[in-house]
Amino acid sequence: xxxxxxxxxxxxxxxxxxxxxxxxxxxxxxxxxxxxxxxxxxxxxxxxxxxxxxxxxxxxxxxxxxxxxxxxxxxxxxxxxxxxxxxxxxxxxxxxxxxxxxxxxxxxxxxxxxxxxxxxxxxxxxxxxxxxxxxxxxxxxxxxxxxxxxxxxxxxxxxxxxxxxxxxxxxxxxxxxxxxxxxxxxxxxxxxxxxxxxxxxxxxxxxxxxxxxxxxxxxxxxxxxxxxxxxxxxxxxxxxxxxxxxxxxxxxxxxxxxxxxxxxxxxxxxxxxxxxxxxxxxxxxxxxxxxxxxxxxxxxxxxxxxxxxxxxxxxxxxxxxxxxxxxxxxxxxxxxxxxxxxxxxxxxxxxxxxxxxxxxxxxxxxxxxxxxxxxxxxxxxxxxxxxxxxxxxxxxxxxxxxxxxxxxxxxxxxxxxxxxxxxxxxxxxxxxxxxxxxxxxxxxxxxxxxxxxxxxxxxxxxxxxxxxxxxxxxxxxxxxxxxxxxxxxxxxx
Amino acid sequence: xxxxxxxxxxxxxxxxxxxxxxxxxxxxxxxxxxxxxxxxxxxxxxxxxxxxxxxxxxxxxxxxxxxxxxxxxxxxxxxxxxxxxxxxxxxxxxxxxxxxxxxxxxxxxxxxxxxxxxxxxxxxxxxxxxxxxxxxxxxxxxxxxxxxxxxxxxxxxxxxxxxxxxxxxxxxxxxxxxxxxxxxxxxxxxxxxxxxxxxxxxxxxxxxxxxxxxxxxxxxxxxxxxxxxxxxxxxxx
Amino acid sequence: xxxxxxxxxxxxxxxxxxxxxxxxxxxxxxxxxxxxxxxxxxxxxxxxxxxxxxxxxxxxxxxxxxxxxxxxxxxxxxxxxxxxxxxxx
Numbered sequence: 178x179x180x181x182x183x184x185x186x187x188x189x190x191x192x193x194x195x196x197x198x199x200x201x202x203x204x205x206x207x208x209x210x211x212x213x214x215x216x217x218x219x220x221x222x223x224x225x226x227x228x229x230x231x232x233x234x235x236x237x238x239x240x241x242x243x244x245x246x247x248x249x250x251x252x253x254x255x256x257x258x259x260x261x262x263x264x265x266x267x268x269x270x271x272x273x274x275x276x277x278x279x280x281x282x283x284x285x286x287x288x289x290x291x292x293x294x295x296x297x298x299x300x301x302x303x304x305x306x307x308x309x310x311x312x313x314x315x316x317x318x319x320x321x322x323x324x325x326x327x328x329x330x331x332x333x334x335x336x337x338x339x340x341x342x343x344x345x346x347x348x349x350x351x352x353x354x355x356x357x358x359x360x361x362x363x364x365x366x367x368x369x370x371x372x373x374x375x376x377x378x379x380x381x382x383x384x385x386x387x388x389x390x391x392x393x394x395x396x397x398x399x400x401x402x403x404x405x406x407x408x409x410x411x412x413x414x415x416x417x418x419x420x421x422x423x424x425x426x427x428x429x430x431x432x433x434x435x436x437x438x439x440x441x442x443x444x445x446x447x448x449x450x451x452x453x454x455x456x457x458x459x460x461x462x463x464x465x466x467x468x469x470x471x472x473x474x475x476x477x478x479x480x481x482x483x484x485x486x487x488x489x490x491x492x493x494x495x496x497x498x499x500x501x502x503x504x505x506x507x508x509x510x511x512x513x514x515x516x517x518x519x520x521x522x523x524x525x526x527x528x529x530x531x532x533x534x535x536x537x538x539x540x541x542x543x544x545x546x547x548x549x550x551x552x553x554x555x556x557x558x559x560x561x562x563x564x565x566x567x568x569x570x571x572x573x574x575x576x577x578x579x580x581x582x583x584x585x586x587x588x589x590x591x592x593x594x595x596x597x598x599x600x601x602x603x604x605x606x607x608x609x610x611x612x613x614x615x616x617x618x619x620x621x622x623x624x625x626x627x628x629x630x631x632x633x634x635x636x637x638x639x640x641x642x643x644x645x646x647x648x649x650x651x652x653x654x655x656x657x658x659x660x661x662x663x664x665x666x667x668x669x670x
Numbered sequence: 671x672x673x674x675x676x677x678x679x680x681x682x683x684x685x686x687x688x689x690x691x692x693x694x695x696x697x698x699x700x701x702x703x704x705x706x707x708x709x710x711x712x713x714x715x716x717x718x719x720x721x722x723x724x725x726x727x728x729x730x731x732x733x734x735x736x737x738x739x740x741x742x743x744x745x746x747x748x749x750x751x752x753x754x755x756x757x758x759x760x761x762x763x764x765x766x767x768x769x770x771x772x773x774x775x776x777x778x779x780x781x782x783x784x785x786x787x788x789x790x791x792x793x794x795x796x797x798x799x800x801x802x803x804x805x806x807x808x809x810x811x812x813x814x815x816x817x818x819x820x821x822x823x824x825x826x827x828x829x830x831x832x833x834x835x836x837x838x839x840x841x842x843x844x845x846x847x848x849x850x851x852x853x854x855x856x857x858x859x860x861x862x863x864x865x866x867x868x869x870x871x872x873x874x875x876x877x878x879x880x881x882x883x884x885x886x887x888x889x890x891x892x893x894x895x896x897x898x899x900x901x902x903x904x905x906x907x
Numbered sequence: 908x909x910x911x912x913x914x915x916x917x918x919x920x921x922x923x924x925x926x927x928x929x930x931x932x933x934x935x936x937x938x939x940x941x942x943x944x945x946x947x948x949x950x951x952x953x954x955x956x957x958x959x960x961x962x963x964x965x966x967x968x969x970x971x972x973x974x975x976x977x978x979x980x981x982x983x984x985x986x987x988x989x990x991x992x993x994x995x996x
Contacts, residue, residue, distance in 0.1 A: 182854040185731075186841050189738055193837030196830045236731045238847075238856035239714075243706050244728050277749045284742045291735065303735035310739050314746025325750065341683075348690065354700035367700075372693040375686050382683075392679035395672065451675075721957040790960075798956035806964045813972075888969065895976040 178232050178249060181224045181294065184217045184257055188287040195280045210279045211268055214286060217261040221290075225254040231639060231649040233296065233359075241296070241650045242360045248296035248426075248650065252493065252640040256293035256422060260286055263415050263504065266618065267407040278318050285311040285411070292419045296650060298346050298356040301423050305342070305384055308416055309335050312387075315408040316400045327399040334396050335386050342383025348376035349431075359650030361431035362643055369435045377437045380427060381444065387412075387420035389471045390478070391447040398455075401467035406511040409463070410504035413470045418496050421474065425481045425492065433643050434484075442482035442567065446574050448475025453578040457585045462510055462520070465585065466503065469541070472578060473499045476556060479571055483559045490637035491555035497633075498552045502537050505619040509534050524594045531593045533620065538586040543579060548624065553579070716861025717795040717870040725800065726873045730855035733876075734840060736802075737883055741837065744891045751894055776818040783811035791881030795870040801877040805884025812889040816896065829890040836882035843872055843879070912952055918945040936974045943967035 191198075191213045199206035231250035235241055247253075264286050269275055288307035295301045313335070317328035350356060352373060353364045367373065386393045401409040428437055452472030459465040477499065480492035509530050513520060524531035540549035553575075560572040639645065707724060715723035725733050787807035794800030816822050844855035862869035922941040929935055943966025950959035 179848060179853060182848065185734075186845055186848075186854065189734065190838055190841045190845075192738075193741065193841070194834045197834040200827075200830070234853070236854055237727060237729075238853040239728050243703055243710075245731050277745050277752075280745050281742060281749070284738055284745075287738065288735075291731075299729070300732055300735070303732045303739070307735055307739050307742060310742040310746060314742065314749055317746065317750050320750075328750075348694075351694075351699045354702035354704065356703065360702070370693070371689050375690050375693075378686055392675050392682070395675075719957075799960045800957070803957075803960045803964050806969050810964075810968060892972065892976065895973060895980065897980065 178224060178227070179234055180220055181234070181247065181249060181254075181257070182236065183220050184261075184290040184294075185287045187216060188213050188283040188290075192280045192283040192287070195276065195283070199276050206276060206279075210283055211265060211270075213283060214261040214265045214268070217286065217290065218258060218265070221254055221257040221261070224249065225251070225258060228254060231645060233650040242355060242357050245295070245297045245300045246357065246359075246650055247294040248358070248646065249294065250639055250646075250649075251636040252422075253293050255636065256419065257290050259500065260289045260293065260415060263411070263500075267411055267504065267508075269407060275318070278315065281311050281314040281318075285315070285416075289415060289419050292423055296358050296426075298349065298358060298361070298427070300356075301426075302342060302346055305387070305420070305423065306339060308387065308419070309339060312408075312412055312416060315411070316404045318408065319403060319405050321403065324400075324403040327396065327403040331396040331400050334393055338383040338386030338393055340383070341379045345376040345379030345383060348372065348379065352376070357650070358426065358430045359647045362433070362647045365431050365433055365435075368431060373432075374436060374440070377427070377432055378440060381424055381437075381440060384420050384424055385444065388417050388424065388478070389448070389452075389474045390444050391451055391471075391475070394448070394451075394471050397471055398459075398464045398467040401470075401507075402461060402463040406507050409467075410507040413467070413507065414500050414504035417470070417474055418477075418500050421477055421481065421492075421496065425489075428481070429489075429641055430643055430646050438482045438484055439567065441478050442571060445475045445478030445480075445482055446571050448472065448478065449574055449578045450475075453581045457581050459585075461516060462513060462589070463507075465589075466506055466510075469582065469585075470499070470503055472582065473503070473541070476553075476575065476578075479575065480556045480559065483563060483568070486634075486638045486641050487555075487559040487562055489641035490634050491552070491559045493633055493637050493640075494552040494555050494630075498540070498549055501619050501622050502541050502549070505537050506534065506541075508619075509537070520589065520592050521595050522593075533617070534593065535590045536620065538590055542583045542586055551630070712864060715857060715870060715873070716864055717873055718865045719795055719797060719800070721798070722795045722800055722870070722873060722877070726795075726876045727857055730844065730876070733880065734844070734855070737837060737840065737880060740884065740887055741833075744887050747891060748894055772818045776814050780811055780815060783807055783814070787811055787881070787885065791877055792867070792874065794877040794881075795873045796865060796867070801880025802884055805881040806888060808881065808885030809888035809892065812885070813892045813896075816893060824889065824893045826890060826893070829886045832882055833886040833890065836879045836886065839879040840876055840883070843876055908952065912949065915945045915949045915952070919949075932978055933975065936971050936978065939974070940967040940971035943970070 191209055195206060195209065198209055228249065228251065231248065233241060234247045234249065236245045236247065238244070264282060268282070269278060285308060288304045288311060291304035292301060292308060295304060313328055313332050316331050317325055346356070349361065349368065353361055353367050355361060355364065361368070368376070382390065382393060386396075389397050401413065404412075424441070428441065432438070449472050452468050452470070452475055456465045456468035456472060459468055473495070477492055477495045480495050481488055483491065513523060536547070540547035543549045543553035545551075557572060557575065560568045560575070707720065707728065711717070711720050711723040711727070715727040717723040717727070787804045787810075789804070790797075790799040790807060791801055791804030794804065812824070816824060843858065847856040847858055848854045850858075857870070858872040861871055864870075868874075919942050922938045922945070926935045926938040926942070929938065943962055946966065947959045947963035950956075950962055
């Protein structure tokens with residue numbers, strides 16, 4: 178179990194050494210990155226398979242309440258497997274000279290794995306910060322004036338978010354005297370007051386910047402439309418999900434039975450409204466995807482705001498669905514024109530890409546029998562199951578948003594298959610071969626989502642179990658660790 | 671639309687801060703982890719400086735994250751700056767004479783700063799300070815001559831070498847503990863006599879790695895920002 | 908001791924407010940360094956020498972240098988671009 182720290186240590190080690198490897202052998206530098214990602218995937222899969230019940234590992238050999246602990250459950254390991262997998266798909270193979278971008282990508286892989294596994298509030302903050310800095314670099318990597326401007330805006334908003342998150346963490350520390358998530362779970366009564374909820378709001382807003390949460394998403398459209406397709410796919414697909422996951426961990430463990438869930442619901446609903454209507458108005462394809470991703474993340478937040486297993490199940494399903502679909506959409510349309518009107522007749526030039534686009538778009542809307550329908554059904558039944566007026570309002574918003582979503586995505590699909598007026602206007606590159614291949618891979622991943630339903634339900638039940646989380650952290654010690662009687666005793670009081 | 675959301679956000683944030691200011695009481699913070707560390711840190715980690723035992727012992731993974739953040743920031747900065755190469759005209763205006771007072775005082779300062787930086791790094795487990803603070807002073811020591819003495823250049827290749835290997839050393843020390851059956855980043859070796867230079871197990875080694883990494887990172891970053899080219903580039907010209 | 912704390916807080920406030928008011932950007936950078944310096948003394952009074960050291964070295968030293976170098980760079984970039992546009996004209 179302890180070997181899972183390799184998923185953080187190894188990419189960091191190689192990232193530090195990559196400039197030196199590059200200086201000695203260029204070919205070695207080119208293959209090192211993908212190799213490391215494969216090793217990460219292998220190590221995550223091995224631990225995933227060996228895992229029978231959640232395990233907590235103590236870093237540095239110090240018992241959890243005092244030292245930093247990683248919480249290994251199926252959800253964390255699922256993410257730890259997906260991270261290198263998606264990065265392998267989006268790795269810049271065809272470009273030779275962007276050594277620095279590869280370095281930053283490896284750092285992003287390490288930080289993402291750390292964020293998925295961490296069970297300590299400040300450790301989450303450190304990895305979140307590392308993800309932020311790495312994504313600033315990736316957003317600016319395009320080296321155009323527009324992408325620099327977008328990256329700068331991103332940096333400012335994200336910097337504000339970081340300050341908010343750190344304030345929230347400091348506030349929690351002053352109220353409870355601990356940073357360990359499991360111990361916060363034991364002390365959650367100290368957080369169920371206006372001060373504790375304010376701390377959660379600050380963390381939600383702060384980490385929510387990456388999760389494209391409603392008022393702090395001014396960067397999304399600009400960055401996604403100016404950064405390279407691979408970067409947009411990574412930020413929209415992976416990084417946003419990890420931010421959501423970190424928030425959900427804090428919510429489930431430390432803010433059980435409090436109004437914090439309602440806060441998530443409000444921000445989710447606002448995000449849905451803002452995102453979907455902005456997408457409906459967008460004239461630029463990349464911007465439309467960006468806004469639709471804001472709306473989708475609103476739905477994911479909404480799903481996680483439903484307490485208990487049902488919400489966790491719906492949330493994980495929505496999350497995985499969006500994680501597969503959005504990168505696929507970005508990849509498919511990499512070579513397409515930005516303006517939505519200039520896409521007329523694209524289906525004739527690249528029929529496979531257009532067909533896949535329609536398929537993914539339908540799944541995003543939630544048309545049966547595609548997996549998107551299943552995920553949205555889970556969300557709706559979860560909302561109905563709550564049987565409270567607030568959740569019914571959210572359900573109504575969700576229905577309307579789905580109609581809006583269907584309207585703009587089908588509009589694009591119709592444009593793709595309509596006859597072009599003037600062939601001279603068509604500046605599409607028909608060469609989407611490699612990207613279509615990746616998209617097919619992602620599609621097959623998508624189709625396995627529904628059959629894995631029962632497995633996912635098991636994962637959701639496990640990660641929504643707060644008592645299990647706390648018990649795991651304090652009881653199971655697979656490594657020889659030093660004693661901390663004082664802290665554990667006080668914690669159990 | 672954008673103004674409306676900004677207004678909404680600032681209003682909400684102001685409300686949030688008001689709630690916090692209203693509810694927050696000073697002076698009665700619970701000390702769960704703090705008390706546990708105060709009681710046990712000297713016994714468990716063996717460092718006279720408690721801050722160091724937290725930074726490298728209890729929270730070593732956070733420190734690894736911090737140096738990775740610094741490294742990422744430096745890499746991202748050079749990614750951005752790489753596209754705006756200094757023109758020859760600009761670098762010529764840089765070649766001004768600053769007078770001998772500045773130059774000779776910097777030459778005097780260099781060994782002093784170097785010693786101070788190294789002292790702070792090496793004594794990180796005994797006295798206040800450590801790898802981060804000492805590393806910044808080291809970077810300052812190497813950067814001052816570049817500013818004050820015209821025509822001075824910096825060896826970017828050497829910097830990359832120090833940076834890479836010191837960062838790798840930190841992780842390899844952590845992995846050594848992992849592969850010898852302990853936890854990642856668990857302190858190695860015996861504690862020794864508390865307060866001695868050779869004590870606190872592998873913590874001083876970790877701090878030396880951090881110090882060298884931070885120093886190399888920052889001097890490279892500063893030279894990059896100041897537009898100072900490396901030896902190799904000048905030799906080509 | 909309380910007077911020293913009050914003095915440091917006053918210096919920080921003064922420097923921070925005048926940072927907003929001064930015309931020159933370089934003076935603003937210098938004032939931000941002054942805020943950090945006073946803060947580092949405050950940390951010493953609060954018996955946090957490690958934090959004080961970091962604040963002095965990073966806050967008043969490093970970040971001020973980075974800001975000043977960036978200003979220098981922007982200034983030079985502006986100069987060269989205006990010179991180029993004049994040449995073109």
